[in-house]
Amino acid sequence: MLLCFAASWPFNIHKSWVSRTAVGKSIAFEGIIEIGYCFGIAAHAVNGDFNYVLAFYFLDICLVATDMLLYFRNRKLDRERESLLKSIKD
Secondary structure, three states: OHHHHHHHHHHHHHHHHHHOOOOOOOHHHHHHHHHHHHHHHHHHHHOOOOOOHHHHHHHHHHHHHHHHHHHHHHHHHHHHHHHHHHHHHO
């Protein structure tokens, strides 16, 4: 599962980068995913089970964090675009 998520996040990041819009994205959803990964890491730590799987948790956290940063960038671009369109209308 972690491997599949690690393989799919780069596609989502690319889409966020290219689309330059935050429309249709949910920062809350991505935050919940981040929390889930943190709980997964915590479970491994509590059980003393330190193995290669943790690398995928950390990789996935970094990938989701990258997409979250792009969300804020794209939201800013959306506001600028909206402001420009509004000034053109007026």
